[in-house]
Amino acid sequence: MDNIDIGEKISHLRKEKSLSIRDLAKLANVTPSLLSQLERGLSNPSLNTIKAISKALDVPLFSFFIDEVNNKDLIVRKDSRRKVIFPKNNDIVFEILSPESANSIEFAIVNLIPYSQISNELMSHKSIELAYVLEGKIKIYIEDDEFILESGDSVTLPPGTNHRWENPFNEQAKIIFSINFK
Template identity: 45%
Template sequence: MENIDIGKKVEKFRKAKGFSSRELAKIAEITPSMLSQIERGLANPSIQTLKVLAKALDVPTFSFLLEETKTEDLVVRSHSRKKMVVENLSYELVSPDFSGTLATAIMTVPPNTSSSEKLLEHKGEEVAIVIEGKIKVFLDREEYRLEAGDSVKIPAYMKHKWENSFTEKAVILFSVTPPAF
């Protein structure tokens, strides 16, 4: 774990709120020199001081302790997506990983293939759009034929499956929250 610069985070939140150092120090009931030392990394604030600063800035206390997200970790190049093949179905992860509350993937379903033998359910809510080809989606006891451009929302715990009984592959882009593949 990298060293977390709490002072820089305090300064960032202060500036985002439009407070001067003196204004924040007054609201938080600490001296302006103490706030200056914290922001410049010359003093380590106590937990109590962090709580007071968090309240004054209207942010959760733990937000000072979180590591920064590296923006390069948020970009996924098309040639370097994580891929998985399960019984002829292929999945490419469009989102960087499964951390967080949302994941997006591309599912390719070859002709005469289905996502499962029977209808399955999972805790994640899902939204999908057909990018290429056509496919049947089964939602509980109903069957729907979707073509390129059509989309579907699948509520959490709804039994469903995908079936390509056509002669061309189907490509579906879908997002699931929380991630549950």
């Protein structure tokens, strides 16, 4: 793993926001001297200092710890999608549409063949889930209710919502999912 230059990232973000060292130091409640030392790589920040600087710059804390993304890594070609196969039903394959660098959000597409289901039981996630029916129609169970979603319909499931998907119809259904892990 390459070394991460947090000071360089602070400097880049500060300049991107047109802030002087004094301006950022004041916003982050640190001394200009410390900030200058951090940017020049002469000092290592504490986690609390990085937190204060990330808040002052209005950027996520993790942004100081990730490498720059190569633009070509933002593209996911249809023939190189990562796949998730449900062990109990090999007919259900989620193809991940988002790149590995997406971090907090995943997009996936799934083809539900006629008379198939993703799970026999209600399931829930710790994150919000959105789904859009691209083709066909499906049945979704949300808690004690059931709904038919047709092509063009969408649903948003808040974190912790018990739900289950199935295709009880004689035509294939295609659904795009988005799960936000923030």
